[in-house]
Amino acid sequence: MEKSQYPKGTKEVAQRILRAAQKGERAIIFGDADLDGIASSVILQELFELLNPLYSQNRDIKVYFPNREEEGHGISDRAVDLFAKEIPALFLAVDCGIANVNEIKRARKKGFETIVIDHHPPLEKVAKPDFLIDPKQKGETYPFTDFAAVGLVYKVAEYALSQTNYPEYAKEKLLELTALATLSDLMPLKEDNRELVDKGINALMTTQRPGLLALIELGEVDLQIDVDIFQKIIAPLNSAKLIDNIAESYLLLRETSLKEAKKLAQRLIRQNREKKAIVQQTLDELVNKIEKEKKESLMVFEVSDYWPVPALGVIASKLVHLYKKPIFLFKRGEQESVCSARLPQDLDGVEALIKCKRFLKTYGGHAPACGCRVKNKNLPKLEKCLETYFKKQIRE
Numbered sequence: 001m002e003k004s005q006y007p008k009g010t011k012e013v014a015q016r017i018l019r020a021a022q023k024g025e026r027a028i029i030f031g032d033a034d035l036d037g038i039a040s041s042v043i044l045q046e047l048f049e050l051l052n053p054l055y056s057q058n059r060d061i062k063v064y065f066p067n068r069e070e071e072g073h074g075i076s077d078r079a080v081d082l083f084a085k086e087i088p089a090l091f092l093a094v095d096c097g098i099a100n101v102n103e104i105k106r107a108r109k110k111g112f113e114t115i116v117i118d119h120h121p122p123l124e125k126v127a128k129p130d131f132l133i134d135p136k137q138k139g140e141t142y143p144f145t146d147f148a149a150v151g152l153v154y155k156v157a158e159y160a161l162s163q164t165n166y167p168e169y170a171k172e173k174l175l176e177l178t179a180l181a182t183l184s185d186l187m188p189l190k191e192d193n194r195e196l197v198d199k200g201i202n203a204l205m206t207t208q209r210p211g212l213l214a215l216i217e218l219g220e221v222d223l224q225i226d227v228d229i230f231q232k233i234i235a236p237l238n239s240a241k242l243i244d245n246i247a248e249s250y251l252l253l254r255e256t257s258l259k260e261a262k263k264l265a266q267r268l269i270r271q272n273r274e275k276k277a278i279v280q281q282t283l284d285e286l287v288n289k290i291e292k293e294k295k296e297s298l299m300v301f302e303v304s305d306y307w308p309v310p311a312l313g314v315i316a317s318k319l320v321h322l323y324k325k326p327i328f329l330f331k332r333g334e335q336e337s338v339c340s341a342r343l344p345q346d347l348d349g350v351e352a353l354i355k356c357k358r359f360l361k362t363y364g365g366h367a368p369a370c371g372c373r374v375k376n377k378n379l380p381k382l383e384k385c386l387e388t389y390f391k392k393q394i395r396e
C-alpha cells in the first residue's frame, strides 16, 4: 500500500477551509492556551487571510483561549455559548478537542460546523466533530504520528496552499511558528518533526514577524544556538498571560508594528524572569520537603493553595528529572484542585488517571505529561488510588 501523503483528515479539512475562505464564512478558532495551541491558532488565522485577504480587514474570525484554571482542559461550554451568535460558523478546535465528546455534541447541536485538529491520544470516548485530524486515532494511515498540533495545522495549510498559486515562500511565516511550537511541546525531533523544525528555524533566520524580531533583538538571541531559541524566544512566549481569553503571546505574534511588538516582548521577557524566580523558589521548597519526608515514597503527591497553575508543569518536569518517580502537583482552589503531572519513562500517567477516573472531574494529556481536575474532598482517595496503581506497575 502506498503511504498516505498527509495525516488522515488533512485534505478534507484543508478543502473545507478553502471553501469557507472563498465564501468568507465566519470562523471561531478555539486554541489551547499553551504555545502549541497559540501558534496553531495564528497559523489557521493566517491561512484564512492568505486564502482571502478580506479576512484581515473584517472581524469574521474570532479567536479564544480557555483559562485552564476556570474552564478546565479542552473546549469549554462557555466559549461555545459565547460564540453561538456567530452561527452559521465553523468552530475549529486546535491542540484540544479529541476528548470533548459532550462539548462537540453541544456545539454541533447549536449549529456550528466543527473541526478538531488535535494530537492527544483519544481517551475511552472520542469526540465526533464534522472533521477530525488526530494521528493518534484508530485507523490512522500516515506513518508518522508524533506531531505537535502545530505540525498538523501546518500540514493543513501546506495542502490548502498547494491548491492555490501562492509561491513557496508564503509558507515560511507559518513554518517559523511550527518550529517554535514543536520544540516548545517537546515532541520527538525525528522524521516529519525534524524536517519541520529544520525548515522553520531556517525561516526564523529571516523572519519578518515584528513579534519575533522584537524577541530576537531584546533577547540578543543567537539563532545558531539551540538553547538560545528555547530560553530567549520560547520561554517568554510561554510566560504570557491571558487577558479576556486572548493570550498575550498571540497578540505578540500577530502584532504588525515593531514598536508595539517591542513593548509587548519586553513585558513577556519580564514575566518570564518572574516566573523563573517563582519556579525556583517552589522547587527549593519541594526538594526540601521530599528530601526530609518522602525520600522513600514511590510517588510525589503535593497540594498547595498558593502555587501558580501555569508553573506547575515546569516544576513537575524538574522534579521528575531529579527523582525519576511520578509527580502530581495540585493547586487547590475553593472547591476543586487543578493538577499537573509528569511521569518518568515507562510509566503512563493517562492510564493511571483512567484507572482512578471515578475520583476525577476531568483528565487528559500524554503518557509522560498529563493533568486533571478533582474535587478537593476526593484528593485523599485519589492519592490512595494512584499509589495502588503505581505500586502494581513498579512491581511488574
Ligand SMILES: [Mn+2]
Pocket (backbone or CB within 6 Å): 036, 037, 095, 119, 148, 149, 185
Ligand atoms: Mn500540544
